[in-house]
Amino acid sequence: MVYTKIFTGCSSTMTHYNESIGISNSFGSTHHRKCLMSVEGNTLCIHWAQLSRSFLESSKFRKIVESNTSRCAGCNITSSLWLCLKEECFYIGCEQTHAQRHFSEAQHPVCMQLKEPLIWCHICERELEADTVEYPEKETDDTPPAPQTVRSFISPSKEYGGIHPGLCGLQNLGNTCYMNSALQALSNSQPLSRLFLENSFNSLRPSGPHRKLTPPEPLLSESYSNLVRLLWTSTLRSVPPAEFLRAVTKINPFFRGYQQQDSQELLRFALDRMHEELSVTVETTEGRESKSVIRDIFGGQLLSTVKCLQCEKVSYKEDSFYDISVSIPSDAMLERLQKDIPEISLNQTGFFSTITGFLGLTRRTLELRDCLHAFCAREYLYGSNQYNCEHCKAKTDGEKMFKILKLPEILCIHVKRFRYDSYFSSKLSDHVRFPLRNLSMETFCCSEQERKGFEAFREEEIRKETAKKAEKGGIEVDQSQVKIVREDPRSSGFTYDLIALINHTGGLGGGHYVSYCKGEEEWNLYDDSRVSSASESQVENTEGYILFYRRQFTQARSDEVDKTQDFMTSQSGSVDRSYYVPRIWWTKFRTMNYPGPIDNTPFTCPHGSIKPQVKMGKGGVTQQMMKVPPKIWDYLRTTYGGGPEIQSLSQCMDCDREMMEQETQRRKDRKAVSEDRSYLLPKEYWHLISTLWVEKWRTFINGSNERPGEIDNLVLLERDGETPREGLKSERDYIGVTPDIWKYLQSTYGGGPEIVRKRLSIYSHKKDKGLE
Template sequence: RTLMPQSEVEPDNAECHPHRGSGVWRWRSCLRSPTRCLKRAKSCICHMCGAHLNRLHSCLYCVFFGCFTKKHIHEHAKSKRHNLAIDLLYGGIYCFVCQDYIYDKDMEQIAKEEQRKAWKMQGLRGLINLGNTCFMNCIVQALTHTPLLRDFFLSDRHKCEMQSDSCLVCEMSQLFQEFYSGHRSPHIPFRLLHLVWTHARHLAGYEQQDAHEFLIAALDVLHRHCKGDDNSKMTNNPNHCNCIIDQIFTGGLQSDVTCQVCHGVSTTIDPFCDISLDLPGSSMPFWPLSPGGDGNVVNGESHLSGSTTLTDCLRRFTRPEHLGSSAKIKCGGCHSYQESTKQLTMKKLPIVACFHLKRFEHSAKLRRKITTYVSFPLELDMTPFMASSKESRMNGQYQQPLDTLNNDNKYSLFAVVNHQGTLESGHYTSFIRQHRDQWFKCDDAVITKATIKDVLDSEGYLLFYHKQFLEYE
């Protein structure tokens, strides 16, 4: 193809349509969306040396001419990442990625690849730190990459009964639109910060805050502001709501208190939106790791000598605990106060399971951060910690259940929040999963590619897992 003569160049206010014109203008408009071209080339000379020879090439992404012989067009392609240019003498299109000329039949495939790459980057957007607001930014990144929450907000299903400038759900809807708009510049979440200060006053101010505390506060406010939606109508149970927040994040925790005299069991089920796990090194006595055998293979975690895994923390969380003589309860069978044991198990699992590793210890005598490394898997099976699997555990020791094909309790990791630094001075970052196997590190306004090893080697503060299989009514 050849460049259009100067007399045929469309005026500055002409619309660049993908099926109008010919030559470089047609190719440029095919590779970009059919929007108005604000600039037109006044002359065909190299923008670096001013020459009109040396195999002049034109960039197909912007108005730029450069010498191919002197590699001025190469420098432009490298600095701007504009990987296609057209030879103005012979009309061939050159790809700087494969370093070769391509034919017309390849252009459709190239355009599809460019579109596919742009689609994969959807939702990746940095957030400006407004002054010690990294605790908010990392949680926002995790929430915006929660699949069902993303689908809800992008489908405009929220029906607000509040003033839009005071509704956190409306602001989150706008935030999702910003994240998936295709814009790459960092977003400034000043409205979100203002609403958080308004509805969770304990988080107001520019002091350092806890990311876990912000997550709990944000989910609570979102839950309260979702009451106008059709699917949030209260059921016969006043403690249960069917809003999108509860559907995704709320599970049921079963507590069994067993009398040590008559062995009667008192059972209660309470809602939970996260599970806080004690770590070795805290002032709380930690359940010693089993010396070998079953503990080394649960959930496929690497269990080095002396190391701690997420499964260890969950086994400790669900083990029977003797309450002691100082915490006697009144037994319904004995009709008197007796010693008892208490055991927690999962009655109902949420779609998104959030595990909070208790790294910050606050007591009357001690305030510190626990830096114990805890390994966590990419895929997690919660079957051993279900109430239905209680009979397969004896004295806190896990035994492999007979039913290993139950997929309802299997999860995949999709976000990790980390804390670097000390209790007094620290910084929050997050890893998020994009399209199954791609991971990115979000550090406020900066987003960089990450490897699975980077994710699994991180210290871990909040771990977000999503169910692999969902049931629909």
């Protein structure tokens, strides 16, 4: 074999390769292995190189690749077939199960996909483009023949090559079509992909209190970031989502193995997990809230209302969602709904059709809006399902219903096609017609009256909670300041266009998932590693399992973005004074109807400069912020709010000095506590301190920039400032420290009052104070 031209950069590799044909098992050097794998555009695989090329001349091989009747040797199906390229083997297995099983049992690593020139190595876990995989030349005196390729045996495909951004397939790694379809739908959700493509992964994790992950757990969001960049930059026809799959299975054992899983469960898990990894906790008028770019795009809010039919009081419950799961209503339910909603379409069916439809033997035709109306329909709580009314203090008849309180930028609608009952389960194959454009969600959202009723309900709840905390802390709060301010969904619009869908074909116990995604001008079908064009009629005739709708980008918003970018281009380099906005917010401004207020708080200190702890340079704030002219800043801040303004990326000297002082204080505190003898001398007494203050102090000495403030023991006492509150417990509500520690802490931080006891109980007899 002639490989000299390939390995000229590493003579040792050439030597080792020539000496060991069994290189995949005995070749130990990581350096030489990388050298072998990095040639010819990373298309050479040592397991492919070791194969005899005699199979290319075999009549059996030619017959297989030219045939349209090949079937899986294990399950007899005719789609997604792979051919083993081991000499004299030619095993044909399906992508979902038997091709992988053949490799596990026979240890034949290299296989080729029929009907598409794709070669895959199970050991290397990588794809080889068939048109770049040539025979090694023979060392003869004759002129070598023109290199043959596997592609030459396959008729031209109508599917895309890997030269168009985003039209890259995902290889099936063993029944992973459920995951591939969900990933392609997410990848074609422009607001999400643009955020990952235009911003570094670290910038998507702003500074703040993140969820703490155990060390072995990988970051699923980082694996997704790597994958989406690969999908939009790779020139290959398909890539293996191996890194993402490893992260999923390591975090959640439910997805391990080669069993078919539910695409909706994977999608919900992935969004929820990535939100946890990318979120920060912020304080709002309603308490603490977790925010992330995932929730900004996919996060909506449902409002559940229950009305007591006896006292007519209404209670509210708010729930966040990433998708809305709607059932396919029965004919009986449609008849009930039509009495109040004339637009409901009825199917003219008899008893027999109803039964066969339930068994999945016949198909009805319904509208997506029928499913949404059923989701938001009133449910009456009678009999054993009565409502426990807090106002009546008893179980009463009630009326329950759902409405959408906040619509997301991308609305995912999950059509519940799998029915699980006590005796048997089935899949509903009814055709649910869904609009490709102009889906109006206004009917299913809260009315202005319902919104105001809920806001009044929440404000009253917050007042009660605040009053309870104030009473416990012995302080007074101005209740008139409690006011909820929420974004009105009407300001962002109710109309959506379909951008992607996940489709499931087959039965309950298996089947196959694919996704249809809207490109700039046409629809594309993503079927694992194959990507091909699709017509609108193909999309409309699918069953539609998960639908991805994007809020319409109105003409006014489109003009706003164009004019803003044109003005910035015209002002480039000619403005003396500039302001800064986060690049993440700028991406949202260009891709979302409502980007939210400008948020510079992760970078700024109270003095209006950059925090000293914010990273500068490569990957830091200088790459995470972008300049805008003063006129653009004034317009954006007036229109969307937020701030504060940043005119310079210089770090704050005052904060830097304060941080040094805080670190000095932490060292002094640690030294004082570590030298404490932790026991009382004769005639000494315990000094009690509120655990609320102690926790603030501990947070401070562990690195927080917020000092604990004055010692506050008033939370332990009644309003007279002397009598202990009822129900207090040692360790939970207060701790005891020695006189030396109390003297140090009180002189350092101030506050009080002093509470002294001979025993570690705040309810010890008063004479125990004994300091007279």
